[in-house]
Amino acid sequence: MKITNVRAHHIRIPYDAGPASFRQGASAISALDMVVVEVTTDGGLTGWGDAFACVCPRTTCTAVDEMIAPQARGQDVPEPENIPRLMEQIQRNLHLFGRYGITMFAISGLDIALWDLAAKINGVPLHRLIGGAKRAKIPAYASLLRIGKPDAIAGECEGARKRGYSAIKLHETTTPAVFAARQAIGDGVPLMVDMNCPLSGKDAIAFAHACRDAAPMFLEEPVWPPEDFATLAQVRRQGGLDIAAGENACTEYQFRQMMNAGAVSHAQPSVIKVGGITEFLKVAAAADELGVTIIPHSPYFGPGFLATLQLMSVRGEGYIEAFYMKRAANLWRDRVDVDANGNIAVPEGPGLGYEPDLNVMEQYRVS
The missing domain is CATH 3.30.390.10 (Enolase-like, N-terminal domain)
Structure with missing residues (x-):
């Protein structure tokens, strides 16, 4: 063929x-x-x-x-x-x-x-080709876009919890935002803080110290530039919090540089950026070898999201990232929605599991 x-x-x-x-x-x-x-x-x-x-x-x-x-x-x-x-x-x-x-x-x-x-x-579904599924459902965390106002952040966090999400990620850069989220969701609920690379190493260490009592699961990409793995490793050592990064990295080679530098506790390959399923699998194998947790970057809605579900199903643990928003339409209709327990079912159809809705593609196509 x-x-x-x-x-x-x-x-x-x-x-x-x-x-x-x-x-x-x-x-x-x-x-x-x-x-x-x-x-x-x-x-x-x-x-x-x-x-x-x-x-x-x-x-x-x-x-x-x-x-x-x-x-x-x-x-x-x-x-x-x-x-x-x-x-x-x-x-x-x-x-x-x-x-x-x-x-x-x-x-x-x-x-x-x-x-x-x-x-x-x-x-067969993709997971059968890459090791076989260990999980039929993947827990999702609600990935909130940047809000800024602590009261509004608290309200969105409460709403996400009511919808079933078992973990929350912020895209915020202030300690009031982090503490507002923690107060809203209570102790014991995983809270992640994605900063999108704004700080120097010194300022990132200070930020980690300032929000430590809110117990973030990790700080994500606190340092500019994102490829400064030496400074990221310094923030991890001196800041007292776990560090995640990788959405801006491509290829196993760059991820190995990051992990060998001791820069991250959590590696975040994005299947639609890193080089696809092939490179994602290489990154995951390297992370397992080096004792780093895989928590993929996946706030998207196309075939890459289905691919991430398949990739995470062959792993015994780990979340999938889901944007917290209302969409006008969905390529997969309602088949990849979060259930009442905060999980998303892994598709069992051939390939990625579902075919895109061609009517939706046509309706929302940009010429």
Whole structure:
């Protein structure tokens, strides 16, 4: 069976995050932009992937169309054991465009689609190809967008707990925000604090000390720049809190640099950024070898979210990240919603488990 085409679809789905807002530069973001990668074959099967887009969907689409599609068209659909070899060759072919960022986002989309195809050809859910599921449901934590106001943060945390979420993550950079969340959810509920790389090492250590009594499970990416693993390791040693990072890292190689530096207690590969399922599996193996916990970055809604569910099902523990918001539509309808106990069921259909709703794709397509 051969690959006949690779296409990138820009989908934009509006959302309502209540009092939260997300800003990139001067622009407020009120819709979920995703680039869904479609790989078609001469055997009639289609694989679906996901390339990180956020505020750069047209750029990611162009990377898929101009760099990735020519690498894949006409290739035999690889057997599962041969996908890593093909993906390494594509990485080698494209390395002069950069090993990280947009290039790797586009590679991630192709890789996910190839694993989806491989599992469909074998008539099994993806987890059967990568070790077999240890869990039928994955606990989800509510990932809140940045709010800023402690009273509003407390209200959103209470709402998430009522909806069943067993853990909360903030995107906040102040101690009043952290303590407001802790007071709202009570002791014993995991609370994570994602800072998105704002601080120097000295200031990050001071912040860790200041919010220690709120008992965060970890501080996520407290330091700028995110690839300064030596300073991140210093914050981990001197701040007294666990540290998580990795959503801005690509490839197993960079994750090994991070983990060997002692920078993180929790590694956060993002399957639609890191290099796809192939690289995610390598990162997870390295983390297990080095005693680092895997807690993936996954606040997205395309095939990458299904891939993350499959990847986490083969692990005996760990959460999945779910954006806390109301969406205008869902590619998977209501089949990946959080249940009353804060869990999301792992799909058992062939491949990633579900096919995207093509009507939703068409309705929210950006030409």
